[in-house]
Amino acid sequence: MENQKRTTIYDIAKKLNLNASSVSRALNGSSNVSEKTKELILKTAKELNYRQNSIASNLRKGENRTIGVVVPRINQNFFSNVIAGIEEVTYQKGYNLIICQSNESYQREIKCVDTLINQHVSAIFLSISADFEDNEHLKSVGEHQIKLIQFDRVDDELDTFKVLCGNEEASFEAVEHLLTQGYRRIALLEGPQNLNIFRQRKKGYLSALAKHGLSLLPELIVENAWTRELGAAATEKLLALPQPPDAIFASTSDFAALGVLDVAQARGLKVPQELGIIGFSNEAFTEITQPSITTIDQFSKEIGKNVANLYFQKLSKTASSETNKIVSIRPKLIIRGSTLRNGI
Amino acid sequence: MENQKRTTIYDIAKKLNLNASSVSRALNGSSNVSEKTKELILKTAKELNYRQNSIASNLRKGENRTIGVVVPRINQNFFSNVIAGIEEVTYQKGYNLIICQSNESYQREIKCVDTLINQHVSAIFLSISADFEDNEHLKSVGEHQIKLIQFDRVDDELDTFKVLCGNEEASFEAVEHLLTQGYRRIALLEGPQNLNIFRQRKKGYLSALAKHGLSLLPELIVENAWTRELGAAATEKLLALPQPPDAIFASTSDFAALGVLDVAQARGLKVPQELGIIGFSNEAFTEITQPSITTIDQFSKEIGKNVANLYFQKLSKTASSETNKIVSIRPKLIIRGSTLRNGI
DNA sequence: TTGTATGCGTTATCAA
C-alpha cells in the first residue's frame, strides 16, 4: 500500500475499458452516463480506493473553493470565535479554510496575503495587525480577482466589504452607564490609535463626556494599556494623581480591566463604591471575578458568521453590491458588579 | 483591473519574446538563465503583477506544502493554543495550514479527513471527536500517502505518530496531592470513557488511591461531567450522599471545577477547608477565582509545536522512524488555594 | 451514451 501512486480516473478507465471522460462524468454525477456503467465506475472507484485530486480539479475548473483567513492571533478568544463562526458557514457551503496568523506583525501579514493570493483562494477574510502600516498588499488582493472582506480591525481607506463591531456606540454606552452611576472622573485606557477599533472606542468615550458637559482631562487617558500588567501599571499611575479617577474604562480589553481590579484590591479600594471598572470583550473570566466585571460583548462568533454570509450573499445578488458594503454587529453592554453602586 | 485574467508565465514570455520555460526558470531562481534575462523577466513580472499559481505548480510537482489540522473545536482554549503552536513551526517551514473542526461529531470528522485527502495535503494532524466510533477513515489517510499525527485525543489502536499529554501521571499527582493535604474521600468527575484522555485520567486517580491503600468508592465517581453546569449538578449529587466527599477532582475540565466551586459557595462550604477542588487544563480563570483553583497545565502550545516538529523531523531522518513514534509532554500540577489547607 | 481532443499553469526533460 505504501509508496504507491494514487489511483486516477485513468486507472479506473483502463480497468473497465472505458474512457477517462466517462469516469469523470460518472464520478461527478453527470446525467450523460448510463446507470449501468455509472454503478460499475463507482464500484471500482471504491475498490481501487480512488480519491479525487482536488488540485487538478481546481486547476482545470479555474476555481478553488477555499477561503483564506488572516488574523493577528489564532489563540485569542475573540479571533478563535470569529473563525468558529466563519467555519460554521463555510463548511456548509463546502468551502475549505486556510488560516494564517500575522502575529500582529505587518510584515508577516503581507506574507500571509501573498501566499493566499498564490493559492488562488476565492476570498480573503482579514483583520489587520497592530502595527499595520500600509494597504498596498490589501489592494493587490482585489487586483487578483480575490474578494476581500475586512472585519473588526479594518483599514477605513480601503473600499471593501466590512464587518464591524459598533465600537463607538458601545463605548459611548459604557461611559454613559458610568455617568448614570454617578462616576464623574472617568479614566480611559486606550489602545494603539492606528487601529480603527481603538480610535472608535476613544471617540465614544469623548462624545459621552461631551454630551454630559464634562470636559476632557488629558491626564486621565493612558495609552497602550492592553494587557493585565499594563492595565495594572496604568492604574497605579492614575491612582497616584492628585485627583485620581473614580472610574476606569479599560477600552482595550478585559485583561486590562483585570489589571485595574488587581491594583484596586491590592490597595484596598472598594469596587464599585470607590472605583468603577469596565472592560471590553466579555471574556469568560469577567463573570467570575469578585466583583464581576462590567464589560462589552462583541458577539464574536456572530461576526464570523456575518463575514462568511456577506461573501456568499455577494456571490448571489449582484444588484445591491454597492449598497450593503458594511455590516455592523451591535455589541452589548453587560452590566455587572464592578460598576453597580446605585442599583440599576 | 477587474475581471481580467491573471497573468501567467506565458504572458511574460510573450511580452519578452521568450519561452515560458525560461520564465519559469528565472522565477524559480534557476542558475541556468543569464543574469540579464533574469532581471528582465523579474522586472516585467512585477510590471504585469504576476503571481505564481500554486495550484498549477503543486499539480505539476505532485506535492502540496499544506498540512490539514482537524480538531473538535477551534475556539476551545486548548485546541486554539495547539494550533498556534503548530502554526509557529509550519509557518517557518513555508507550509500552509487547512483547519477543520469536527464539532465533536464523528461523521463530520470523517468528512474533514476526506476533503483533506482530496486536497492532497502532506500531513494531517488530528485530535479525535468525542463520539469517535471507528478508525477506518484514519487508516485511509495512510493509504493515500499522507502522514497522520494524532495528538491529545488519540486512537490507541492505530499505529501512528502521537503527541500525548501525560494524563495518567498528572492525574496521579493531583490525587496524591489531595491525599497529602489530608483529604480522604476524593470524588472523581470523569469524561466519556471512549476517549483515551479520560480513561488515562481515571487510571491515575485509581492508582493513586491504590498506592495509598484507599479503596475505590463507586458512588464517588460521576460520569460525563465536563461543563460548568454538569460539574455543578454532579456536585449537588455528591454532597447529598450520606457520606459526602471531602474533595472533588474534576478530571474533565476547569469548567467542571468551576461548577463545583459554584455549588460549594452557594452552600457555604469552605474551600479548601471543607472541600478540596482540582480542575484540569489551567484555564485563565482558575487563577482568578476565590479561592484560585488548583489545576493541571498541559502546555498546549508546546504540544502543537511538538506535533509539527515530529512531522518535519520524520521527514529528515529515516533511521529512527520506528523508535520515537510517541512523544509525551509532561503536564504540571499547579497548586493553588482550592486545595491548600495545610500549606505546602 | 461514449470517445476524442484539448487545455488549466506550471515544471522537467530533452534537444538545440
Add this chain to the structure above:
DNA sequence: TTGATAACGCATACAA
C-alpha cells in the same frame, strides 16, 4: 543559455 514538448489529473466541448 534557451526553446520545444510533454506531463501532472481532471473536466469539458465536440464529434461519433
